[in-house]
Amino acid sequence: MEPIIVVEDLQVAYGDKVVLDGINLSVEPGEVFVILGGSGSGKTTLLRNLVGLMRPQAGRILIDGRDFTSMSAAERMDIRRTMGMCFQGSALLGSLSVADNVALPLREHTKLEESTIDIMTRIKLELVGLGGFEDYLPSELSGGMRKRAGIARAMAMDPKVIFYDEPSAGLDPIVAAGLDELIRTMQSTFNLTSVVVTHEMESVRIIADRVCVLHQGRVAGIGSLDELERSDHQYIQQFFARRPDDPGTADADYARSLTNID
Amino acid sequence: MIDLVGRVGRWVLERFKEVLQVSVLMVDTVVWLVVAPLTGKGFRWRSSIRNFVEFGVRSLPIVGMISFLIGVIIALQASYTLDQWGANRYIADLVAVSALRELAPLMTAILIAGRCGSAITAEIGTMKVNEEIDALEVMGVNPIKYLVAPKFLAMVTAVPAVTALAMLIMIFGGWASAVFVVGVETEIYVTQTIGAIVEKDLLTGMIKSLFFGIAICWVGVYRGFQVEGGAEGVGRQTTASVVTAIFLIIIVDLIFTVLFYYV
Ligand SMILES: Nc1ncnc2c1ncn2[C@@H]1O[C@H](COP(=O)(O)OP(=O)(O)O)[C@@H](O)[C@H]1O
Ligand SMILES: [Mg+2]
Numbered sequence: 001m002e003p004i005i006v007v008e009d010l011q012v013a014y015g016d017k018v019v020l021d022g023i024n025l026s027v028e029p030g031e032v033f034v035i036l037g038g039s040g041s042g043k044t045t046l047l048r049n050l051v052g053l054m055r056p057q058a059g060r061i062l063i064d065g066r067d068f069t070s071m072s073a074a075e076r077m078d079i080r081r082t083m084g085m086c087f088q089g090s091a092l093l094g095s096l097s098v099a100d101n102v103a104l105p106l107r108e109h110t111k112l113e114e115s116t117i118d119i120m121t122r123i124k125l126e127l128v129g130l131g132g133f134e135d136y137l138p139s140e141l142s143g144g145m146r147k148r149a150g151i152a153r154a155m156a157m158d159p160k161v162i163f164y165d166e167p168s169a170g171l172d173p174i175v176a177a178g179l180d181e182l183i184r185t186m187q188s189t190f191n192l193t194s195v196v197v198t199h200e201m202e203s204v205r206i207i208a209d210r211v212c213v214l215h216q217g218r219v220a221g222i223g224s225l226d227e228l229e230r231s232d233h234q235y236i237q238q239f240f241a242r243r244p245d246d247p248g249t250a251d252a253d254y255a256r257s258l259t260n261i262d
Numbered sequence: 263m264i265d266l267v268g269r270v271g272r273w274v275l276e277r278f279k280e281v282l283q284v285s286v287l288m289v290d291t292v293v294w295l296v297v298a299p300l301t302g303k304g305f306r307w308r309s310s311i312r313n314f315v316e317f318g319v320r321s322l323p324i325v326g327m328i329s330f331l332i333g334v335i336i337a338l339q340a341s342y343t344l345d346q347w348g349a350n351r352y353i354a355d356l357v358a359v360s361a362l363r364e365l366a367p368l369m370t371a372i373l374i375a376g377r378c379g380s381a382i383t384a385e386i387g388t389m390k391v392n393e394e395i396d397a398l399e400v401m402g403v404n405p406i407k408y409l410v411a412p413k414f415l416a417m418v419t420a421v422p423a424v425t426a427l428a429m430l431i432m433i434f435g436g437w438a439s440a441v442f443v444v445g446v447e448t449e450i451y452v453t454q455t456i457g458a459i460v461e462k463d464l465l466t467g468m469i470k471s472l473f474f475g476i477a478i479c480w481v482g483v484y485r486g487f488q489v490e491g492g493a494e495g496v497g498r499q500t501t502a503s504v505v506t507a508i509f510l511i512i513i514v515d516l517i518f519t520v521l522f523y524y525v
Contacts, residue, residue: 053396080402091397093394094389105402108403153401
């Protein structure tokens with residue numbers, strides 16, 4: 001099958017600080033593809049490039065075989081409607097109710113009747129287990145519920161691909177497990193291609209079909225969990241075994257060079 | 263010395279870049295203001311009306327009170343000089359002209375900049391920090407169209423509307439102190455005021471206030487989009503927003519005053 005997302009030699013920098021350097025990967029339709037890496041390894045940056053919030057310095061991103069990086073703004077808008085994104089902080093509009101948040105893309109992009117939008121919103125909220133919370137403001141929800149509402153909003157336009165940025169970060173283990181389950185359910189119910197950024201091994205073991213490990217702005221390895229566990233890449237072994245860094249190693253230096261802390 | 267030249271050069275370049283960015287923002291906003299209503303349900307009228315209530319109606323109490331007091335003050339100050347010539351009846355002329363041409367538009371703009379310009383910066387800045395702006399963009403919703411255009415329309419209508427009321431109230435304040443403190447007769451005060459006001463004064467004030475509204479909105483929005491790095495960044499830009507807006511209001515005021523002086 002044709003991959004739905006192809007990334008070729010992607011290079012991204014903030015100013016002259018190169019954060020991603022020569023990323024190559026591809027995502028198959030219908031799989032849960034996990035991007036794994038430590039804090040500051042450039043996971044969010046990669047995701048922002050995949051959804052077109054940033055332009056790379058070099059390289060290409062193909063979505064459904066079309067070059068996402070060099071297309072016109074109108075074409076990019078078209079492609080974006082086939083994508084949903086769940087932000088790390090859920091990024092619900094604070095001034096709108098949960099239902100209005102989910103309805104927003106429908107109101108902006110479709111000519112559906114208000115009553116139809118209402119029903120569709122309810123269905124999406126039921127789907128993520130938030131039935132009955134339509135009229136709540138985001139600030140009245142718990143962290144886990146906000147994440148779920150974010151997923152409902154990302155699902156509003158029935159996307160072909162959904163991106164999650166650290167879905168379980170900052171949540172307690174039980175709520176986090178619930179979200180992992182939801183990600184899996186979404187994938188199996190809608191055959192939804194899912195790209196999940198995370199640094200939590202527990203999550204990865206539950207949701208991942210394939211994993212891509214990011215390290216120092218490069219891909220340290222891609223494959224199924226089994227394949228990676230057998231990898232002899234030092235960083236991957238260390239990450240999977242949760243072993244701490246030795247201070248003074250190249251890794252600690254690299255982190256310092258990125259964050260400018262001395 | 264070279265260091266100084268370099269620094270000044272960089273400062274000028276920075277400002278130039280800012281002006282460029284604001285210009286892009288302006289063009290975008292106006293385009294959306296014109297284009298969005300044509301494309302059917304594009305323009306968010308309800309949001310704009312809500313903003314108008316916030317910027318205009320809710321500013322009335324404070325603007326009204328300050329305008330009244332300033333009216334009282336100008337009348338008393340005017341009397342200080344005019345009394346020597348037995349010309350207290352001209353208090354009315356002075357109050358009317360300064361209220362219409364200068365003080366009502368200026369005070370209204372400064373108060374609304376403090377109340378609402380900063381609030382716009384805080385709102386947009388917080389949305390940026392919370393990735394809400396990014397979320398809009400990923401959903402294919404243009405943030406300028408969704409957030410800025412309604413605020414812009416509300417601001418450029420609210421500021422002149424409030425200014426018009428402030429003019430009235432300021433003249434009323436002048437009347438109050440002229441009549442009850444200085445001892446001018448109401449009839450004389452009213453005749454003098456009507457005689458003093460010419461259409462051009464009113465027009466001058468209203469045109470100024472329109473441009474004040476534009477300045478407040480764009481500074482607020484621009485500073486909001488400039489927010490970087492968390493709540494601290496929001497605070498920094500909010501403060502900067504008020505200072506920039508007031509500075510710009512004075513500059514706009516100066517330009518128009520000079521312009522109307524010759525026209
Ligand atoms: N807006 C930005 N400007 C400058 N540097 C940034 C910016 N965003 C992220 N970075 C830097 O890029 C690196 C990768 O960041 P990010 O993609 O957020 O990592 P992750 O999501 O894996 O924690 C970090 O070192 C971070 O400091
Ligand atoms: Mg991140």
